């Protein structure tokens with residue numbers, strides 16, 4: 001009797017959850033100089049060790065005075081610059097000239113900006129008209145008005161960016177404890193793969209996934225171990241995975257993951273401690289393999305370039321984020337941003353991830369075949385189109401920017 005296998009599909013949300021449950025953040029940490037910490041993930045909560053400013057300072061170039069001093073004209077007794085604090089408390093009947101950032105004398109209550117000050121020149125020096133209490137603002141930055149002593153500046157798991165690095169330096173921090181970067185290796189599989197820059201053999205295609213994935217990996221906070229292009233040869237693949245799993249935290253492979261006679265990845269991974277083979281009920285990026293050997297995770301992504309791109313965005317990016325101790329992008333949850341469709345999309349039986357061009361609050365969906373990388377270049381990000389659902393013109397869809 002002729003038997004036809006019934007395809008059994010896996011739903012995206014289940015696969016996503018199952019994969020993410022297999023990742024735990026790397027526990028190893030290291031101290032790095034703050035200036036080398038861009039994109040690194042904090043392994044500690046950081047509390048401010050000081051007030052900023054730590055003394056009351058002037059917000060303007062002007063004159064510091066005590067508004068409660070009853071004298072109508074205050075003698076300008078000295079000049080105070082940003083830097084060492086030389087000033088004594090203001091004497092009765094006196095004020096001082098003060099520059100932006102300079103420390104306010106203890107009993108100073110306000111600064112009158114130079115352009116608003118009424119100055120009277122007398123033989124014994126210059127005098128400032130004391131407006132008493134008529135000022136709109138005192139122009140004084142009080143102690144801790146920017147940052148308070150003990151205030152939380154950043155939580156463990158936060159990825160450092162230029163702004164945070166600036167904040168931490170402003171409280172005198174010069175090095176931070178961060179999670180170690182995950183070590184990632186990239187494999188591309190296929191006898192047909194040619195190398196850009198070299199002549200293309202008969203029937204070959206240039207190894208675009210190598211360049212695409214390596215470039216995407218360069219944007220991630222990882223320690224990249226390198227790329228290896230392998231033939232469709234089970235022994236070669238086995239050998240490389242075994243060798244790399246001694247050093248890598250994650251091995252990403254592209255191609256050879258489906259049902260062809262030379263698609264060796266399922267066989268190569270099948271003996272791993274934990275092996276999962278998924279056939280996702282979605283388009284693109286239907287096949288996906290996961291394995292864990294006790295040392296390294298392996299994610300085997302499909303070879304079609306658009307499928308490789310989406311598998312990377314949907315699975316590899318959150319996987320790497322979780323590995324590095326970050327809050328990961330959870331594609332089973334609504335996105336932070338939603339956009340209105342400029343075209344209606346009719347229902348199909350599969351979940352779809354569609355590249356889109358973003359135009360303010362709207363998006364133009366792009367119909368892209370599984371290898372049409374050139375078309376993907378037009379996209380700014382992608383949206384999630386649920387199975388069995390019609391999307392009339394103007395429908396709101398969840399939108400994610402590419403990472």
Ligand SMILES: Nc1nc2c(c(=O)[nH]1)N[C@H]1C(S)=C(S)[C@@H](COP(=O)(O)OP(=O)(O)OC[C@H]3O[C@@H](n4cnc5c(N)ncnc54)[C@H](O)[C@@H]3O)O[C@H]1N2
Nearest residue numbers: 188207208209210255256257258259263286302303304307
């Ligand atoms: N009988 C079935 N056939 C296929 C199925 C299926 O379910 N049943 N799924 C299809 C889908 S969907 C995808 S996606 C692909 C995935 O297959 P593989 O992961 O085994 O990928 P390959 O067969 O190695 O390559 C597919 C395609 O992509 C080109 N390719 C591969 N690597 C690269 C690279 N590094 N740079 C540029 N192009 C690459 C390759 O030449 C093929 O044209 O399977 C379908 N088949």
Ligand code: MOO
Nearest residue numbers: 284285286307370
């Ligand atoms: O999953 Mo394949 O992604 O459509 O080419």
